[in-house]
Amino acid sequence: MRRFFALMALVSLAACSDDEPTQPPAPALTSVTVTPPTASIAVGATSQLTGAALDQNGAPFAAATITWASGTPANATVSATGLVTGVAPGTAVITATATAGTVTRTATATITVNAPNAITVVAGAAANTFTPQDIVLAVGGTVTWTFGARPHNVIFGATAGAPTNVPTTTNNSVSRTFPTAGSFTYDCTLHAGMRGTVTVR
Ligand SMILES: [Cu+2]
Known part of the structure; x- marks a missing residue:
């Protein structure tokens, strides 16, 4: 019986919200992308990565801040603006972290650092x-x-x-x-x- 009343309450809530004009939800940080997702550079060379924070509609979410980190700085380092520098031959996964309030989203790019000639x-x-x-x-x-x-x-x-x-x-x-x-x-x-x-x- 209790379950029945709970169900009825849900039904009436749903009916209620149908009557109200639909408000689009406020933009919220939903994802971050990194471009390009892969890059190949020589030791000592650089490659610029670009991070984009997006809301639930795929539109830019300007209120987010993006920070960068390299999984293996011995192979490639990354600056505060996403500029990657090849250090030693190998692979480095670069992570972009977008933060807005308590919400964080991450995306990665894989950098291959080639051996020199x-x-x-x-x-x-x-x-x-x-x-x-x-x-x-x-x-x-x-x-x-x-x-x-x-x-x-x-x-x-x-x-x-x-x-x-x-x-x-x-x-x-x-x-x-x-x-x-x-x-x-x-x-x-x-x-x-x-x-x-x-x-x-
Ligand atoms: Cu000798």
């Missing part, structure tokens, strides 16, 4: 180090080793696709191209522990 590695003029030690290079890219007064060489491990070794060199620079994807470790055989890796992808 050319990298210079310094064979230490004073120290027994390759700098940078571990690098990621695009397939077909070139690494140039620069040598100072201190003699070093670049001797690759027995990996298929590794380029020709660089013999002991001073005061010069020598380049090698890497046409094959893979991880190529090398040593300076003059100095124990002096080594580096070229990851080609």
Whole structure:
């Protein structure tokens, strides 16, 4: 019986609202979009993302503020205005968060940071180090080793696709191209522990 009365109350409420003029609901923050949803940039390059907060009708909702965050800042960072900068090869998911009062909505863009085509590695003029030690290079890219007064060489491990070794060199620079994807470790055989890796992808 109680259920019956509750039902009747609902019916009369519905009837009541039918008689009143329909008021469009006030605009409310409903969604946020990020354009473009994917982008591909080189290390050091930038890409501008645009965030748009929308109401329930898909119209711009100007009262929202949008903030930006990178899921992996080691690969790509994002500024307060959505400008993405490539840091290291890999992928970063950038999140735009729209906020209006207590309502938040998020959307993401996926940024692919490509490996560079050319990298210079310094064979230490004073120290027994390759700098940078571990690098990621695009397939077909070139690494140039620069040598100072201190003699070093670049001797690759027995990996298929590794380029020709660089013999002991001073005061010069020598380049090698890497046409094959893979991880190529090398040593300076003059100095124990002096080594580096070229990851080609
Ligand atoms: Cu050396």
